[in-house]
Structure formats: C-alpha cells, structure tokens
Amino acid sequence: LPRALSGIQPTAGSFHLGNYLGAVRQYVALQETHDAFYMVVDLHAITVPQDPAELRANTRLAVAQLLAAGLDPHRCTLFVQSHVPEHAQLGWVMNCITGFGEASRMTQFKDKSAKQGTDRATVGLFTYPILQVADILLYQADAVPVGEDQRQHIELTRDLAERFNGRFGETFTVPAPYIVKEVAKIYDLQDPASKMSKSASTPKGLINLLDEPKVTAKKIKSAVTDTGTEIRFDAAEKPGVSNLLTILSTLSGTSIPDLERGYEGKGYGALKTDLAEVMVDFVTPFRTRTQEYLDDPETLDALLAAGAEKARAVAAETLAQTYDRIGFLPAK
Numbered sequence: 066l067p068r069a070l071s072g073i074q075p076t077a078g079s080f081h082l083g084n085y086l087g088a089v090r091q092y093v094a095l096q097e098t099h100d101a102f103y104m105v106v107d108l109h110a111i112t113v114p115q116d117p118a119e120l121r122a123n124t125r126l127a128v129a130q131l132l133a134a135g136l137d138p139h140r141c142t143l144f145v146q147s148h149v150p151e152h153a154q155l156g157w158v159m160n161c162i163t164g165f166g167e168a169s170r171m172t173q174f175k176d177k178s179a180k181q182g183t184d185r186a187t188v189g190l191f192t193y194p195i196l197q198v199a200d201i202l203l204y205q206a207d208a209v210p211v212g213e214d215q216r217q218h219i220e221l222t223r224d225l226a227e228r229f230n231g232r233f234g235e236t237f238t239v240p241a242p243y244i245v246k247e248v249a250k251i252y253d254l255q256d257p258a259s260k261m262s263k264s265a266s267t268p269k270g271l272i273n274l275l276d277e278p279k280v281t282a283k284k285i286k287s288a289v290t291d292t293g294t295e296i297r298f299d300a301a302e303k304p305g306v307s308n309l310l311t312i313l314s315t316l317s318g319t320s321i322p323d324l325e326r327g328y329e330g331k332g333y334g335a336l337k338t339d340l341a342e343v344m345v346d347f348v349t350p351f352r353t354r355t356q357e358y359l360d361d362p363e364t365l366d367a368l369l370a371a372g373a374e375k376a377r378a379v380a381a382e383t384l385a386q387t388y389d390r391i392g393f394l395p396a397k
C-alpha cells in the first residue's frame with residue numbers, strides 16, 4: 066500500500082471546520098487506500114507560547130477528535146509526535162541541508178511572524194516547515210493530505226528529499242501533496258478573504274467543531290454574505306456565499322450546481338438556515354463521541370502507546386539509514 070502521513074496541531078483545543086473539511090476528512094478516507102500515519106504535532110505547537118497543562122489536555126483532546134471524526138487505530142497508525150524522538154533527530158539533519166534563503170521564503174512564517182511581531186516570533190516558528198519535512202520523510206510517505214496553506218511546505222519537502230537523495234544516495238520517497246481542491250481553503254465566516262485558522266480567525270468567523278451547537282448555528286446565521294441576493298458560486302464576486310455553498314455541498318453530499326438550482330429565487334437566509342441545520346446535525350454526535358473518548362483517558366493513552374510503537378519502528382529505520390548515509394559513526 067502507498068503511505069500517507071499527516072499531522073494536526075493541538076494548539077487551540079477544538080478543531081475548526083477548515084481543519085475537518087480540508088484535512089481530517091481526507092485522513093479518514095485514506096485509511097482505506099493507504100498505510101496511513103496520523104499524528105498530533107505537539108512539537109509544532111510549541112513554536113508559539115503554550116501553557117503546559119493546556120497543551121497536555123489539548124493533545125488528548127486532539128486525539129479524541131481524530132477518533133470521533135472516524136480514525137480507526139486498527140486501520141491507521143495514530144500517535145503523538147513527541148512520543149517519537151526521531152522527528153526532532155531527523156529535523157536537525159534537514160535543517161542542515163536547507164538554505165537560509167530557502168527557509169525565509171516560506172510565506173506562512175512571514176504571515177505568522179508579521180502578526181506576532183518579528184521580535185516575538187521564535188526560531189522554532191521559522192524552522193517549523195523543516196521539522197515538517199522530517200515528519201513526512203521519516204515515514205517514506207507518498208501522499209500528504211493537507212489544506213492549500215501547506216502546499217509550499219510540501220514543495221519544500223520534495224526539494225529536500227531530492228537534494229538529500231542526490232547528495233547521499235536514494236534514501237527518501239519524494240511525497241506529493243494530497244489536496245482536495247474544493248475544500249482546500251475554507252474561509253473565515255466574517256472575513257471570507259482569509260482562511261479559517263486556529264490562531265488567526267476572529268471568534269465569530271471560526272466554526273469550532275466543539276462549540277455549543279447553538280453557537281455554531283448563530284455564527285452561520287451571522288456570516289458575512291455579499292451584495293446582491295442571488296445564491297451562486299462565484300469565488301471572486303461572492304466569496305462569502307461561495308464559502309457557505311462549499312461547506313453545505315461537502316457536508317450534505319449535494320453538488321454545488323444542484324444547490325444553486327434549489328436556491329433559485331430564494332434569499333441568503335434560506336441557505337444559512339439549511340447550513341446551520343446540517344452543521345448542527347454534524348457537530349452534535351461529533352461532540353458526544355469526542356467526550357466519550359475523553360472520558361476514558363487510560364484507553365486513549367494505551368492506544369497512543371501502541372501507535373507510537375508502530376510509528377517508531379518505521380521512523381527508526383529511516384533515521385538509521387539517514388545517519389549512515391550522512392557519515393555519522395555508528396554507536397557501538
């Protein structure tokens with residue numbers, strides 16, 4: 066089977082709708098067709114300040130949400146990044162073959178550091194894409210399911226894999242991004258020019274999967290729409306309405322043209338009412354399932370221990386081969 070690998074940050078507690086539609090939904094689908102590795106990337110979370118107790122709780126919460134979304138530990142390898150020390154180890158090697166200018170071109174760092182103030186941004190935030198390269202290459206991944214915002218980082222991964230292979234001999238599989246175009250970028254409901262984001266969205270523009278369903282419905286009803294009245298998919302002219310159509314289409318399984326036909330002669334209010342209902346039907350059982358997993362932390366931790374063991378077996382082999390190729394003297 067081809068390999069898939071992806072990770073999600075435990076930064077904010079709840080996953081948001083962009084995470085789910087852009088990434089987690091694909092994680093669930095790829096369990097069927099790939100030897101899939103999914104992890105909660107706590108090493109990435111500390112690139113911005115974190116409270117230790119919250120980080121620990123949010124890590125379990127992220128795992129519970131992945132299970133609630135449909136990951137099955139019998140059909141994929143689910144683990145926490147810091148449980149597999151090879152990530153940090155290969156990350157260092159990757160740092161040493163990355164150009165400073167090359168790393169400086171990563172637009173996510175530019176955006177995120179501009180928001181925090183460049184003096185506050187950490188070196189970890191700067192080099193996080195390089196750690197992400199290691200995350201992917203350790204598992205010899207073929208496919209990396211992510212949202213559009215990660216495309217540049219997967220491109221960097223491909224470049225570094227090819228560079229290493231060229232210098233030291235075939236070592237890494239060169240991965241490809243697995244991006245589902247329609248849902249690759251879900252937008253902030255209050256600011257449909259920006260992506261919905263854990264760290265950058267306004268609370269009203271961010272649909273957290275673990276919000277009270279009532280809150281979710283309210284956020285949808287107060288979503289920014291566009292001038293005019295027609296319900297039509299047009300990302301340039303009608304970004305707000307188009308975003309709502311994308312979400313409704315994906316969650317309901319109705320194509321966008323069918324939705325457009327159904328809303329002919331109806332106003333934005335009808336679209337929002339329907340979407341609110343579909344969302345509430347989706348998040349209500351999701352919240353319940355997440356809570357059930359959280360209520361049994363022993364089982365959760367045991368499952369993570371098994372996942373880390375499976376992950377380490379693969380990661381250790383790749384790291385050993387990398388160390389050998391690069392010329393490190395083997396430890397006797």
Ligand code: ATP
Pocket residue numbers: 072073074075076083084085086087088210211212213214215248249250251252260261262263264265
């Ligand atoms: P931050 O903005 O702090 O980086 P995030 O919202 O991007 O947080 P991550 O944990 O970094 O959350 O991303 C997890 C996955 O969700 C990634 O594959 C990312 O590409 C995807 N993703 C994030 N936001 C969106 C979005 N608005 N639309 C589609 N996919 C998204």
Ligand code: MG
Pocket residue numbers: 214
């Ligand atoms: Mg992100």
